[in-house]
Amino acid sequence: MGNKEIQEQRMKGYFIQATKEILKGEGLRNISVRNIAERAGYSYATLYNYFKDVRDLIFECVVDFQEECETFVLSESAKNKPGIEKIRAIAKAYVKYFIQYPGTFELFFLEKTNDVANKQPTLKLISNFLDRLSNNDWEYCITTKVMTAEAAKVKKNTLHFTLVGMLLLYSNRRQPETYKEFSEEVGNQINSILAMK
Amino acid sequence: MGNKEIQEQRMKGYFIQATKEILKGEGLRNISVRNIAERAGYSYATLYNYFKDVRDLIFECVVDFQEECETFVLSESAKNKPGIEKIRAIAKAYVKYFIQYPGTFELFFLEKTNDVANKQPTLKLISNFLDRLSNNDWEYCITTKVMTAEAAKVKKNTLHFTLVGMLLLYSNRRQPETYKEFSEEVGNQINSILAMK
DNA sequence: TTCAATATATTAACAGTGTTAATTTAATAA
DNA sequence: TTATTAAATTAACACTGTTAATATATTGAA
Structure with missing residues (x-):
């Protein structure tokens, strides 16, 4: 796995981690793209560089x-x-x-x-x-x-x-x-x- | 039941009918306040004169x-x-x-x-x-x-x-x-x- | 019938949603 | 150092539900 893949996986991990935290805490109702991105420490649009859409991220x-x-x-x-x-x-x-x-x-x-x-x-x-x-x-x-x-x-x-x-x-x-x-x-x-x- | 009640029930009925049609057709995903109101033949805000919120209407x-x-x-x-x-x-x-x-x-x-x-x-x-x-x-x-x-x-x-x-x-x-x-x-x-x- | 008061319906606006395009910033290669 | 590429951000769009302000009917009294 090259550096690029490692970094990409890391980025995905940040968003996944944030999503998991929200799901465990507030649940599915209060989840949102901006919500996830804020917790991950990135802008909401950045998410779309790593996931097709928010449902993709959630299902991961x-x-x-x-x-x-x-x-x-x-x-x-x-x-x-x-x-x-x-x-x-x-x-x-x-x-x-x-x-x-x-x-x-x-x-x-x-x-x-x-x-x-x-x-x-x-x-x-x-x-x-x-x-x-x-x-x-x-x-x-x-x-x-x-x-x-x-x-x-x-x-x-x-x-x-x-x-x-x-x-x-x-x-x-x-x-x-x-x-x-x-x-x-x-x-x-x-x-x-x-x-x- | 006075005239007022009859008219109110009729109005509610129009919105309920529209909601039922959408639920049976497109399902819950594609339902929206503006969607329902359009089919009922009224503006979306009118709905709030007869229902507390859209979930109330849907559950009716x-x-x-x-x-x-x-x-x-x-x-x-x-x-x-x-x-x-x-x-x-x-x-x-x-x-x-x-x-x-x-x-x-x-x-x-x-x-x-x-x-x-x-x-x-x-x-x-x-x-x-x-x-x-x-x-x-x-x-x-x-x-x-x-x-x-x-x-x-x-x-x-x-x-x-x-x-x-x-x-x-x-x-x-x-x-x-x-x-x-x-x-x-x-x-x-x-x-x-x-x-x- | 005419005018004021009330009830009802509509439009405008707000705060939120997911997503994409345009733009800015950062990293890389020459 | 500069030109090129990659990545992150902001702005914008089309939606969502809901409320406040406005316009339109409807009603009751003179």
């Missing part, structure tokens, strides 16, 4: 947040037994991360993409994220005959869709009204999905 | 769309036997409606609310909508001993969260990529949730 944060989330999930589920128990812990930690940083949930699931074709790899990354986190333990369940491969496949999807649906309804529609209720319902849903015949 | 469309959706769901599930079979048909029609009019999905689940307190009744309306549509048949399942009241409660929620999650991932994240795949997965999920022990 996905990878970083996924790494952070993965670290969190791994540490939260480390002491759990492989299989069902670990899947349960992973699912809970997954939800916990997005609740802790609502801006990341908005980024992962709510932020609109102008040209979906260009962002397809990132969208796939998002969709497969929970799979990636829990795949080992689903495989474990299959090999230990706790469930069939078919059952695992369906349950894995049900779990994913349910968690995303709950997160959406809670963070965007205040349903249920309190975090306590939400947290309990998350537990109930995880349990009953994993207990599915 | 929820009730109308729910009625439309309810009519659609009832007709699509009319010839199904009460209980499990009807719940299945209701769930499929519910999804079908939001797929047919993506703008309504955005309105129901994605549109942000500035002051959540003021919109709480509408948010409740949205969250309880599928419940309202299917409650009779869940009750039927309980009285005919197909499942316990406890099981029904959990399944009802699982179904709701799963459908909302799938709709979100498909319409906002193109996951899965084709409608065919999506539609099949919806069927699979409904079946396996209803078959849960």
Whole structure:
């Protein structure tokens, strides 16, 4: 990587860092090109020398947040037994991360993409994220005959869709009204999905 | 209702009608105060004589769309036997409606609310909508001993969260990529949730 | 009917948004 | 040191939602 590439990556990094800070703090609503640039220490137009548009920049944060989330999930589920128990812990930690940083949930699931074709790899990354986190333990369940491969496949999807649906309804529609209720319902849903015949 | 109230309701109706048309057509992205007002045949500032802000106006469309959706769901599930079979048909029609009019999905689940307190009744309306549509048949399942009241409660929620999650991932994240795949997965999920022990 | 008071609708303006073109500043090569 | 290229900045455009000031109807009283 030549000097030019190094410098370019550094510049991109400044903007990405600023964007991440705003997303974690104020969230997606209060983000703006001028906002990001000010925090990065550059003029707003400079941003366009390094990113096609602001959505491009915003979506480049996905990878970083996924790494952070993965670290969190791994540490939260480390002491759990492989299989069902670990899947349960992973699912809970997954939800916990997005609740802790609502801006990341908005980024992962709510932020609109102008040209979906260009962002397809990132969208796939998002969709497969929970799979990636829990795949080992689903495989474990299959090999230990706790469930069939078919059952695992369906349950894995049900779990994913349910968690995303709950997160959406809670963070965007205040349903249920309190975090306590939400947290309990998350537990109930995880349990009953994993207990599915 | 005096003349003044009648006239005021008529004016509100013009703006609501225009908003509904845009939501159904171009969707939430391309909606704007000037856009709505032009279609309603008034200046953009006139809108503020009848609505606190544009979000207020937009959320007033929820009730109308729910009625439309309810009519659609009832007709699509009319010839199904009460209980499990009807719940299945209701769930499929519910999804079908939001797929047919993506703008309504955005309105129901994605549109942000500035002051959540003021919109709480509408948010409740949205969250309880599928419940309202299917409650009779869940009750039927309980009285005919197909499942316990406890099981029904959990399944009802699982179904709701799963459908909302799938709709979100498909319409906002193109996951899965084709409608065919999506539609099949919806069927699979409904079946396996209803078959849960 | 005519005039004043009120209600309603419109235009102008403000502060914000993303983005691009023109311009200035900095870095590089001769 | 100067000419050329690269990078960063300012100015501008076309939007957005919202409010204040203005113009236009509508109403009530003389």
